[in-house]
Amino acid sequence: MLDSEVVVVGAGVVGLAIAQRLARGGREVLVLEQEAWPGQHASSRNSEVIHAGIYYAPGSLKARLCREGRDLLYAWCAEYAVTHCQVGKLLVAVEPAELPALQALRSNAQANGVELQTLSAAELHAREPALRGVAGLFSPLTGIIDSHGLMGSYEAALQQAGGTLQCRTRVDRVDAIAGGFRLSGDSAGDAFTLSCRYLINAGGLFAQALAASVESMPEQQIPPLHLCQGQYFAYSGRSPFSHLVYPMPEANATGLGVHATLDLAGQLRFGPDVRYQQQLDYAMDESRRETFAQAVKRYWPDCQAEKLVPAYAGVRAKLSAAGEPAMDFLIQDHSSHAVPGLINLFGIESPGLTASLALAEEVATRFKSLYPI
Known part of the structure; x- marks a missing residue:
């Protein structure tokens, strides 16, 4: 038996x-x-983010299961009183050269059945006055959750x-x-x-x-298995944002860029970055603070490097190596x-x-x- x-x-x-x-x-x-x-x-x-399903290849398991899982997850949270908040996400083109990438994301999202709202620079600034950007997309279905x-x-x-x-x-x-x-x-x-x-x-x-x-x-x-570490820095002080903020994904990179997220207490944090490693390691590298600050300043010019505080690191279980799709x-x-x-x-x-x-x-x-x- x-x-x-x-x-x-x-x-x-x-x-x-x-x-x-x-x-x-x-x-x-x-x-x-x-x-x-x-x-x-x-x-x-x-990042404790409930994703809408914007980035994934149409027809992939990631695209389908993200979309289906998002709706199931919001329903589950409501039924079982799991703390969450549908804060929405802004995708930001910082300069005109990034507008094609912004449009490509919109097209990919549409192919996945995810509708995004197009924002002009003025509309973007109206939602988040501290942001720098020439255009944006708003994802109303993105949220945060207590994992x-x-x-x-x-x-x-x-x-x-x-x-x-x-x-x-x-x-x-x-x-x-x-x-x-x-x-x-x-x-x-x-x-x-x-x-x-x-x-x-x-x-x-x-x-x-x-x-x-x-x-x-x-x-x-x-x-x-390709181990890929991502670090997060918290920001000391009041957050200027009420939504999540994602810059355009970096060309030929495996991440989505150093983005701004909020936890359920309103704490602002930035990350993750992308660093492939040979062994599982969660140690933070504080020397990355200035690199993070420069990445964030592209879309939030008022970011002060000295207010970035090491928070934690995670490691992704990737099937693709550095530089691979x-x-x-x-x-x-x-x-x-x-x-x-x-x-x-x-x-x-x-x-x-x-x-x-x-x-x-x-x-x-x-x-x-x-x-x-």
Whole structure:
């Protein structure tokens, strides 16, 4: 007899969203998380933005799941009292040379079913007097959210549906057995083994390592992981902005530029930047302060470098290397890797938080089709 029907490895925002969805659908679900509590990596080290779906390639999983997830997320927040605010976002062309990029973003958003409002320089200044820009776009569907509160609501929904979360539990090896898998590893300092029928790899930054530990998982089906750090600086003093502010994405860069976001307490922060690394590292580099200040001054001339305070860094689980085009979310089942009962999620970076409920629906739909009750 197997110990559990479904094991989800990874209690970040996506793993918890998937787990609660499967549990509410009648599955017996156990979530294993290697850290002391959920969401200690990308899920809590990000901009906490609910994205509208502007930037992603039309027809991609990112585009579809961001759009669907955005609507599901606003509805979830209203139903489960997760603190959020639909503050809206301004996309700013600082100089005339950036107008084609602004138009390209508008066209891409339209292709994704996202409507943006075109703003002249005067209209832009009327909304945010401190901004410098020749034109802009307004995204009314963009918001901010309490990521910890969201994960807490997912965990509560999981438990209410009979699911279980076990922290301080690291899976080191996965062996195929009759009718499922045997997992072994370390749980709070003690060796453990348990068996399950189905395994969902929602390990985020550690998804590739977990996939490599699965017996019979084809190595060529595990995409390379590219760690990409992004730093954030908070701004000391009152914020001049009431909306999020995003400059035009830098040419040949993998990020969206150093943008201005607000948390739910009104604290202004800037980031993230883009710095690829060889090892997982959350250390802040304070020498980047002046670089941040110069990037911000392009659209907010009054920014004072001395008021930029190191806040935190996050690391994205990218599938694309520096200089390569951004890659889509990758969700694998046995049709691609030939390991029955295993679903892998790779490259779940932004807009993963926004798309979390849509990703859960995507996995649940595949699960029901492949493994009906």
